[in-house]
Amino acid sequence: MCGIVGYVGGKQASKILLEGLSKLEYRGYDSAGIAVRNDDGNINIVRTKGKLKNLIEKTNNGEDLEGSCGIGHTRWATHGEPSEKNAHPHYSEKDSVVVVHNGIIENYAEIKEKLIEKGYKFYSQTDTEVVANLIDYYYKEIENDPLDAIKKFMLRVRGSYAIAVMYKDCPNEIYAVRKDSPMIIGIADGETFIASDVPAMLKYTRDVYYIDNMELAKITAGKAEFFNSDEEVIEKELVHITMDETAAEKNGFEHFMMKEIHEQPEAIKKTINSIVEDGKINLEKVGIDAEKIKNYNQIFIVGCGSAYHVGVTLKYVFESIAKIPVQVDFASEFRYRSPLLTEKTLVILISQSGETADTLAALKEAKKHNVDTLSIVNVVGSSIARASEYVLYTLAGPEIAVATTKAYSAQLVAGYLLAVQFAKERDVIDDKEYKNLIEEINAIPEKVDEVVNTQEDIKHLASMFSNVDDVFMIGRGIDYAISLEGSLKMKEVSYVHTEAYAAGELKHGTISLIEDGTLVIGLLTQKSLIEKTLSNMQETKSRGARLLAVATNGIGAAKSCDYVINIPKINPYFSASVAVIPLQIMSYYMSVLRGLDVDKPRNLAKSVTVE
Numbered sequence: 001m002c003g004i005v006g007y008v009g010g011k012q013a014s015k016i017l018l019e020g021l022s023k024l025e026y027r028g029y030d031s032a033g034i035a036v037r038n039d040d041g042n043i044n045i046v047r048t049k050g051k052l053k054n055l056i057e058k059t060n061n062g063e064d065l066e067g068s069c070g071i072g073h074t075r076w077a078t079h080g081e082p083s084e085k086n087a088h089p090h091y092s093e094k095d096s097v098v099v100v101h102n103g104i105i106e107n108y109a110e111i112k113e114k115l116i117e118k119g120y121k122f123y124s125q126t127d128t129e130v131v132a133n134l135i136d137y138y139y140k141e142i143e144n145d146p147l148d149a150i151k152k153f154m155l156r157v158r159g160s161y162a163i164a165v166m167y168k169d170c171p172n173e174i175y176a177v178r179k180d181s182p183m184i185i186g187i188a189d190g191e192t193f194i195a196s197d198v199p200a201m202l203k204y205t206r207d208v209y210y211i212d213n214m215e216l217a218k219i220t221a222g223k224a225e226f227f228n229s230d231e232e233v234i235e236k237e238l239v240h241i242t243m244d245e246t247a248a249e250k251n252g253f254e255h256f257m258m259k260e261i262h263e264q265p266e267a268i269k270k271t272i273n274s275i276v277e278d279g280k281i282n283l284e285k286v287g288i289d290a291e292k293i294k295n296y297n298q299i300f301i302v303g304c305g306s307a308y309h310v311g312v313t314l315k316y317v318f319e320s321i322a323k324i325p326v327q328v329d330f331a332s333e334f335r336y337r338s339p340l341l342t343e344k345t346l347v348i349l350i351s352q353s354g355e356t357a358d359t360l361a362a363l364k365e366a367k368k369h370n371v372d373t374l375s376i377v378n379v380v381g382s383s384i385a386r387a388s389e390y391v392l393y394t395l396a397g398p399e400i401a402v403a404t405t406k407a408y409s410a411q412l413v414a415g416y417l418l419a420v421q422f423a424k425e426r427d428v429i430d431d432k433e434y435k436n437l438i439e440e441i442n443a444i445p446e447k448v449d450e451v452v453n454t455q456e457d458i459k460h461l462a463s464m465f466s467n468v469d470d471v472f473m474i475g476r477g478i479d480y481a482i483s484l485e486g487s488l489k490m491k492e493v494s495y496v497h498t499e500a501y502a503a504g505e506l507k508h509g510t511i512s513l514i515e516d517g518t519l520v521i522g523l524l525t526q527k528s529l530i531e532k533t534l535s536n537m538q539e540t541k542s543r544g545a546r547l548l549a550v551a552t553n554g555i556g557a558a559k560s561c562d563y564v565i566n567i568p569k570i571n572p573y574f575s576a577s578v579a580v581i582p583l584q585i586m587s588y589y590m591s592v593l594r595g596l597d598v599d600k601p602r603n604l605a606k607s608v609t610v611e
């Protein structure tokens with residue numbers, strides 16, 4: 001988590017750093033800071049609590065900080081509350097070393113004690129201040145070799161980090177190192193950029209180097225040199241990024257979340273078109289072949305948050321269409337439960353960012369067992385994509401709002417297509433069914449578009465329910481999987497307490513929470529299951545609940561529910577793609593009506609690069 005930036009070149013660094021941070025705020029936004037070296041050789045540091053706009057104000061939009069070499073940071077707190085004192089950049093006692101850090105130093109407490117014994121004093125509660133002082137300690141101990149000091153630091157610490165370091169003694173130089181946290185270096189004419197993610201530098205360059213684990217970089221104006229942990233020089237290839245920069249603008253929408261809700265039909269269509277050619281699924285780009293697909297006898301799907309919910313949906317889809325057993329795990333749990341991975345296992349990792357630390361750790365665990373790994377990832381070149389054997393890219397484009405919408409939708413269709421191809425290669429379906437299923441998937445964007453563009457009723461419902469205290473979302477089968485995502489969306493952006501429940505399970509305890517006025521949203525897209533779900537909804541109505549149904553057109557829910565949102569008819573296997581849309585829209589409007597920060601909800605971050 002956290003976003004880091006750096007700049008060395010001929011321009012005023014502070015402005016470029018602030019611009020870069022504004023593109024990385026999705027990685028954390030509880031405090032921010034920048035450090036810039038001025039012509040006298042002093043490193044000036046400015047930090048603020050709260051969102052980046054506070055730092056912009058405090059520095060007079062960067063005007064107050066002279067100098068053309070600097071680093072910056074936007075924080076999502078791990079060690080130490082969000083405060084100015086705990087904000088980065090952090091510095092060693094005499095400002096000789098200034099650092100920004102993304103990640104966690106696990107053994108920081110023990111190192112801190114040792115440094116205190118050696119006379120170091122600390123002003124913050126962060127693990128990053130330990131980084132600054134430890135590097136300072138090694139730098140002095142080994143006669144001022146900046147690279148060697150960082151190398152010694154790498155050997156001494158445990159945990160994950162992407163770190164940019166400025167030494168007071170080294171004008172116009174920044175040193176960078178990473179382990180399990182992302183970092184890229186961009187090069188333009190006479191300028192060099194550092195960032196956690198590409199959008200932070202797209203305005204200035206599209207030519208970047210990816211630093212790999214345990215590699216160091218020395219950055220000067222227009223130049224980057226790379227070293228392995230033995231300090232041997234490494235040659236790296238410059239990668240040209242083709243991402244569309246305007247994707248990170250709001251284009252007339254009030255919030256990114258609503259813009260991205262509207263971009264869903266396109267994101268889904270592009271993802272489908274990237275692997276469906278002439279009515280057939282072509283996984284050549286993914287790299288997995290028919291023999292492999294035939295050989296697997298079980299699949300594990302692993303992800304976090306919404307990506308996990310895609311996994312829950314895909315379990316139903318894979319098992320129904322392709323008849324292969326699927327287990328779904330939270331990435332943070334997967335490696336702690338000794339999953340039984342065999343040579344016939346495929347592990348599918350799902351991640352928008354491709355950087356989620358829990359998912360990356362699960363991927364590494366799978367690789368340790370020598371099983372095949374396939375990732376469904378949105379960000380090209382991200383750590384998870386690069387470490388997986390096979391990659392299926394979703395083409396949702398950059399997603400800025402913290403609560404995912406279009407990436408989730410693109411992941412779903414990527415998964416459906418995989419399931420259909422598995423069914424075909426394993427001879428579970430015939431050509432006719434194969435063709436039908438692909439046609440049904442091809443029709444999803446149009447149906448999603450229909451819901452996205454008829455928002456008035458949903459907006460009205462949001463205004464009716466924006467002050468509720470509790471919402472329960474219930475369903476059976478795929479409808480349960482949809483409830484999970486709908487409930488998370490509402491929690492994330494509207495701060496209303498919501499719970500998703502398997503409809504039949506509600507009566508085994510949770511029904512005691514139903515009171516007069518509690519909102520129960522029932523998902524009704526699975527024809528064979530709706531009668532049972534409707535009965536469970538009625539059980540809550542008898543105890544005072546108000547009932548809202550999200551139901552496939554013509555499925556017959558209207559009579560017994562207080563309110564109904566109808567969605568277009570769709571093959572039940574793929575209903576999550578359409579039924580989730582009204583829940584996203586309702587969550588959005590509830591958040592707006594409650595006066596909340598829709599795109600940057602409290603305590604969250606889009607890309608969580610700590611375990």
Ligand code: G6P
Pocket residue numbers: 304305306307350351352353354355356359402403404604605606607608
């Ligand atoms: C964070 C975000 C969630 C997201 C999850 C997984 O917790 O707030 O919205 O679903 O990470 O992210 P990923 O990038 O791996 O899909």
